[in-house]
Amino acid sequence: MGNSTLLKEKFNPEPLKEVLKEYEGEKGVLIPLLQKTQELYGYVPPEAMEMISEFTSIPVSQIYGVVTFYAQFRLKPVGKHLIRVCHGTACHVSGAEKVTDAIVNFLNVEPGDTTEDGLFTLETVACLGCCSLAPVMMIDDETYGRLDEKKVRKILRQYKSKN
Amino acid sequence: METQKRKIVIGYGSCGIAAGANKVYDKLREIVDREKIDVEISETGCIGMCFREVLVEVREPNGDSFIYGDVTPERVEKIIESHIKNNTPIDEWIVKSNKVEGSENKFFSKQMRIVLRNCGEINPESIDDYIERDGYKALEKVLKELSPEDVIDKIYKSGLRGRGGAGFPTGLKWKFTRQSPDPVKYMVCNADEGDPGAFMDRSVLEGDPHSVLEGLTIAAYAIGASTGYIYVRAEYPLAVKRLKIAIKQSHERGFLGKNILGSDFSFDIKIKEGAGAFVCGEETALIASIEGKRGMPRLRPPFPSAKGLWGHPTCINNVETLANIAWIILNGEDTYAKIGTEKSKGTKVFALAGKIKKGGLIEVPMGITLREVIYDIGGGIKGDREFKAVQMGGPSGGCIPKSLIDTPVDYDSLTKTGAIMGSGGMVVMDETTCMVDVAKFFLNFTQAESCGKCTFCRVGTKRMLEILTRITEGEGKEGDIELLEELAEKIKKSSLCGLGQTAPNPVLTTIKYFRDEYEAHIKDKKCPAHKCKKLLTYTIIPDKCTGCTACAKGCPVDAISGEVKQVHVIDQDKCIKCGECVTRCNFDAIKVE
Numbered sequence: 001m002g003n004s005t006l007l008k009e010k011f012n013p014e015p016l017k018e019v020l021k022e023y024e025g026e027k028g029v030l031i032p033l034l035q036k037t038q039e040l041y042g043y044v045p046p047e048a049m050e051m052i053s054e055f056t057s058i059p060v061s062q063i064y065g066v067v068t069f070y071a072q073f074r075l076k077p078v079g080k081h082l083i084r085v086c087h088g089t090a091c092h093v094s095g096a097e098k099v100t101d102a103i104v105n106f107l108n109v110e111p112g113d114t115t116e117d118g119l120f121t122l123e124t125v126a127c128l129g130c131c132s133l134a135p136v137m138m139i140d141d142e143t144y145g146r147l148d149e150k151k152v153r154k155i156l157r158q159y160k161s162k163n
Numbered sequence: 164m165e166t167q168k169r170k171i172v173i174g175y176g177s178c179g180i181a182a183g184a185n186k187v188y189d190k191l192r193e194i195v196d197r198e199k200i201d202v203e204i205s206e207t208g209c210i211g212m213c214f215r216e217v218l219v220e221v222r223e224p225n226g227d228s229f230i231y232g233d234v235t236p237e238r239v240e241k242i243i244e245s246h247i248k249n250n251t252p253i254d255e256w257i258v259k260s261n262k263v264e265g266s267e268n269k270f271f272s273k274q275m276r277i278v279l280r281n282c283g284e285i286n287p288e289s290i291d292d293y294i295e296r297d298g299y300k301a302l303e304k305v306l307k308e309l310s311p312e313d314v315i316d317k318i319y320k321s322g323l324r325g326r327g328g329a330g331f332p333t334g335l336k337w338k339f340t341r342q343s344p345d346p347v348k349y350m351v352c353n354a355d356e357g358d359p360g361a362f363m364d365r366s367v368l369e370g371d372p373h374s375v376l377e378g379l380t381i382a383a384y385a386i387g388a389s390t391g392y393i394y395v396r397a398e399y400p401l402a403v404k405r406l407k408i409a410i411k412q413s414h415e416r417g418f419l420g421k422n423i424l425g426s427d428f429s430f431d432i433k434i435k436e437g438a439g440a441f442v443c444g445e446e447t448a449l450i451a452s453i454e455g456k457r458g459m460p461r462l463r464p465p466f467p468s469a470k471g472l473w474g475h476p477t478c479i480n481n482v483e484t485l486a487n488i489a490w491i492i493l494n495g496e497d498t499y500a501k502i503g504t505e506k507s508k509g510t511k512v513f514a515l516a517g518k519i520k521k522g523g524l525i526e527v528p529m530g531i532t533l534r535e536v537i538y539d540i541g542g543g544i545k546g547d548r549e550f551k552a553v554q555m556g557g558p559s560g561g562c563i564p565k566s567l568i569d570t571p572v573d574y575d576s577l578t579k580t581g582a583i584m585g586s587g588g589m590v591v592m593d594e595t596t597c598m599v600d601v602a603k604f605f606l607n608f609t610q611a612e613s614c615g616k617c618t619f620c621r622v623g624t625k626r627m628l629e630i631l632t633r634i635t636e637g638e639g640k641e642g643d644i645e646l647l648e649e650l651a652e653k654i655k656k657s658s659l660c661g662l663g664q665t666a667p668n669p670v671l672t673t674i675k676y677f678r679d680e681y682e683a684h685i686k687d688k689k690c691p692a693h694k695c696k697k698l699l700t701y702t703i704i705p706d707k708c709t710g711c712t713a714c715a716k717g718c719p720v721d722a723i724s725g726e727v728k729q730v731h732v733i734d735q736d737k738c739i740k741c742g743e744c745v746t747r748c749n750f751d752a753i754k755v756e
Contacts (some may be wrong), residue, residue, distance in 0.1 A: 027473070030455035031438055035397065058455075069457040069614075071439030074399055089360030089554060089590045090516035092604050098742070105719075126441065126608065128401070129362040130181045131516035131590075132213035132523055143181035149746050 011047040015040045019032060020055050030056060030066060034073055043074040066070075071126075079114040079121040081159060082096045088127030094134040094150070102149040103137075104157050119163055167224055168203045169247070171195075174218035174283065176209030176369050177362070177401055178523075182216035183235070190236035191219075194243055194325030202247065206368020210283030211274075212267055213523035215258050221246055230265065232258035246293045259667035270521055273539050275502070277510050278486045282370030282524075287405050290412040291568045293373040299418050301489035305381050306426040311341060316384040318488065321496035322508030327353060327444070327481035328559065328585045329661070330507075330574045336478055339468040340386040350383040350430075351472065351479040353449060354395035354402070357441040358557030359608060360589035363512040364482035366524045368395070368402035371486065372409035376432065378485030380419065381492065385432045386478050390431055394449055397436040406434055410655035441612035445660045446479050447470075448614065459614045460660035481586070483512055503529030507573035507584075508644075517554075517590035518545045527572065534568045537591060548593040552676070556585025558612075559665035562598060581672040583665070597694035598677040599684055601633040605669035611663060618662030623654040627670060633694040639685030644674060696740045699755050705730045707752035714753065 002012050019036045023029045030052070037048045053060045067073040085105060087096045100111065103122055107115050114121040128136055133145025137152070144155055168594060173179070173188050188204075195202060210218050215232030219242065222228050229252050233241060238256065245251045252260075258267040276282075285292035292472030293299070304312055319334025340348060352375060356364040379391050395403055409533035410432055413419040421429045435453050442448045443458040450472050471477025487509060491499045500508050506530040513536065516522045520542035527536060533553060537543070544550050552562040561582035563570060570576050577584050610624040627650050628637065630643050651667030658664050674681060683689045691700040703714075703723075710728040715721075722738045733744070745753045 028435075028453055028455040031452065035436060035438065055576065066455070066457055069440060070437075073438065087359070089358075089557065089604070089669075090522070092359075093517050093590065093596050093601070094428070101741075125398070126357065127359040127361070128177075129356075129365050130178045130213070131360055131362060131514060132178055132216075133181055134516065136181070145181055145501060 010089045011041075013047065013051060016048055016051055020051070023055075030058060030063065031070070034063075034067060038073060042078075043077045076114070077119050080163070081119060082121050082123065082141055084123045084125045084128065085111075086126075086128040086130075086134070086138075087124045088129075088131060088134070090131035090134040091127075091136055096135045098149055099135050099137060099147050099152055101155065102152040106153055109155050119160070168201065169224060170203045170205055170220075170222040170287075171247075172205045172207050172220040172222060174208075174210050174216060174220075176213075176366055177215045177399075178209060178213040178717075179218065180401070181652050183515070184217045184291075186218045187234050187239055188238050189220065190239045191243075194240065200243065201296075205286050206288075207285060208282050208287045209524050210368040211279065211366075212270060213522070213526040214521045218258070221252070227262050228260060229257050229262065230259040231256045232267065248661050266681075267297075267521070270523075270525075270540055273531065273535055274526055275510050276526050277490050277502075278367060278374075278483050278512050279370070279524065279526045280490065282366060282376060287370055287372055287633075288373050290409070290416060293371070297493060298373055298489075299377055299416075302377050302380055302418060303424055303491035303601065304492060305384060306424050306428060311385045314381060314492070315341060317496045318385070318491060320504075321491045321499040322493065322503075323484065323487055323499070324507065324574065325481060326483035326487075326511065326586065328556065328583060330469050330584060333480065333484055336468065336480070337382060337385050337593050339387075339466070340476050340478040343469050346387075347470045347475045348386055348388040348462050349475055349477040350379060350386060350388040350391040351372060351380050351449070351453070351477055352391070352393040352485055353444065353446075353479050353481060354399075354482045355437045355444045355449060356394055356396060356399075356482070356586065357444050357612075358553070358559075358586055358588045360514065360516055360590045361557060361586055361589040363516045363524065365396075365402050366514075367482050367512070368399065368484050369405055372402075372405045373413070373484055374407055374486045374489060376413055376419070378480075379432060380423070380430055380486035382478065382480060382485065384428050388478070389429055390433070392433050392435050392453055394435045394437055396445070397438060403434065403436060408546065410434070416466065440614075441608070442614045442660070442662050445662060448660065449479065450477065457614070459616050460662075462659060471741060483587070498556060504571065506571045506575055511572060511587060513587045513589045515541050515589050515591070517544075518548065518593040518596065519591040520545055525684065529573045530571045532569050533563065535691070536572065537568070541591065544591065544593050546593075548595065549597055550591070550596050552592045552598065554582075554590040554592065554601065555588065556583035556665075556667075556668070557588045558609045558665040559583060559661060559668055560585045561668045562592070562601065562676065563672075566633045566674040566676075576705065581668065581675055583668070595692055595694065597635075597690050597692035598673040598680050599631065599635055599690075600692075600694050602670045602673045603635055606631055606666070609666040613666070615661065617656035617663055618665065619654045620659075620755060623650050623657075624663075624666050626650060627654075627667065631670070634681065634684045635690070636697045637684070637688045637695075639681075639688075641685070643685055644678065644681050665702060693755055695740065699740055700735065701733055701738060701740065701742070701744060702754045703733055703754075704752050704754050707750050709750055709752070711749070713747045713749065717741060717743045717747040 191650045218233045220230045220526040259265040323333045448458040448460040606628045606720040708730045715723040722734045
């Protein structure tokens with residue numbers, strides 16, 4: 001597994017400790033804390049949940065419940081590039097499924113998973129909000145619109161060759 | 164006030180950025196700096212013409228305006244050369260202007276912009292731009308001249324109804340919250356725009372954040388709250404950023420904080436970023452989420468106006484609702500009430516998308532017909548195909564068929580069709596859209612987003628999705644339609660919140676208006692729109708096939724055979740109907756039916 005190297009990286013609690021200090025004495029901080037954690041580590045590591053539990057006195061089980069309830073939180077680290085394919089209504093009627101299939105076939109990865117080389121993580125999302133450019137995908141912070149299978153393959157090839 | 168310098172303004176909404184606004188900006192900056200051209204470069208939010216992004220406006224010192232569409236870095240160079248240096252606007256690229264006949268002037272002629280009054284006009288990161296266009300004057304008037312009761316009365320009389328979808332009168336909501344005896348109250352702005360296919364609130368937050376802050380502050384004064392929250396989707400990073408800038412600026416100018424504008428009223432706003440859960444658009448789920456819990460709705464009553472955030476009375480209004488407030492205060496409730504129909508006052512913002520020529524952000528007076536919106540503003544159907552239906556209200560709404568295209572846009576008329584006004588998503592569908600597939604798409608969404616609390620919503624939507632999936636895969640059975648209808652009724656009746664109560668609507672409306680399409684799938688095993696893959700057959704048209712072998716090479720299951728330069732054949736038993744051959748064929752030689 002490509003991301004096993006990522007998984008084995010030792011958890012460094014220091015950055016999270018700094019963040020926790022800022023939230024001392026505030027109420028309703030669980031979700032913002034988890035968001036900060038994901039910003040720092042790229043996902044929500046179990047060690048972080050334990051630290052947050054200690055800080056907020058909320059049981060880890062309940063924190064896990066919140067993490068799994070919201071689509072934003074990830075329990076696994078992401079690949080080097082995050083691909084988000086929009087599956088909003090406008091994209092759906094304009095061929096979002098074909099776009100997703102093209103990525104799945106080209107990279108040999110299922111939505112929600114990371115490629116073996118750790119380069120790409122594929123996610124499908126509800127709506128990226130640029131419906132007039134449908135169908136749309138985002139790779140990291142770059143948006144690509146008016147896609148078809150050929151265009152998708154071309155874009156992915158460019159990312160692959162860059163690495 | 165006239166600016167002395169010529170101004171070049173770039174559309175910096177999410178659409179503009181996705182279309183390449185950054186590259187256009189970089190090029191513009193580079194030329195202006197290199198050649199020391201005396202112009203001011205500024206940015207603005209969504210202008211509405213998403214279909215022509217990137218948009219660049221040249222504003223002359225005398226107030227004349229020229230908006231260029233489809234701007235690329237190459238075009239920027241030419242615009243500077245011709246328009247800026249030689250004072251010759253390039254007419255053919257102009258989409259809107261007060262001086263020349265822009266190609267999209269018509270896009271605006273039936274619109275009426277109240278909520279979007281500043282979008283595309285001002286720099287959203289400049290409070291001075293907002294103030295220059297009468298910004299914060301309404302707040303000043305409210306604090307100096309009106310009692311909270313006066314404000315509530317004005318909003319009630321204006322007829323403004325909640326723009327989040329349900330259409331509850333805003334003035335009443337404020338009144339109920341004000342009447343709760345608890346001295347601690349909260350004012351919340353719901354910016355958790357979750358309907359797929361909707362981007363109205365995002366555009367307002369990105370294009371004119373101060374109008375939302377001003378509306379929120381006036382609402383807080385009216386209900387008696389000293390703390391406000393804006394619950395905004397984390398998927399909208401630009402909106403979050405601009406809100407943060409706007410809040411900071413408002414504090415600096417004394418429009419937020421202690422003793423606002425020298426009055427006794429103090430108010431502060433905090434931003435809470437949502438974490439991606441559609442159900443959090445529901446009031447009680449949103450409250451649970453702000454409190455840091457799983458966003459699950461609870462039984463009402465007690466309503467949030469009596470018992471909401473942290474147990475205190477809470478008023479929740481949607482972004483668009485709040486963006487109307489300052490306008491109503493300044494222009495008068497009577498002026499507002501004159502717009503629209505008897506029971507639906509004012510305007511409504513729509514995100515026009517799907518198979519439409521001119522997709523974008525529009526604002527129209529209530530009472531306008533769907534035909535006017537789709538054909539006069541939206542320019543008709545892409546590729547001049549046949550209009551089939553328009554989906555309104557997202558996963559809670561429904562599909563309105565061609566026969567009802569003259570339905571006026573107001574709460575009651577739309578509800579009668581089985582759809583709803585909703586928050587403003589308007590997705591246009593043509594003859595290539597399969598209505599069973601659309602129903603499946605929405606069910607897939609609501610089934611995944613159901614919080615799981617109510618059994619009928621959790622399990623019922625799943626069963627409905629399974630039936631729909633079966634139908635689209637050619638496994639539909641006699642009685643499936645009736646079973647869907649029965650499940651739909653039960654889910655509507657036995658769910659606690661709006662998500663479950665409305666989740667079956669897309670299925671019910673498509674059955675109501677497109678029953679024959681369901682029947683074609685079930686009985687004839689055909690998809691009339693040629694969308695459901697498993698119901699299609701792919702064959703090669705001998706006359707068109709050149710024997711280039713591209714399809715055979717691309718076929719993942721080796722179902723295509725034939726010699727080079729000979730007509731190829733698809734083995735129907737092997738074919739998995741992936742459609743790859745259609746994509747590969749350069750001669751339109753694959754027939755799909």
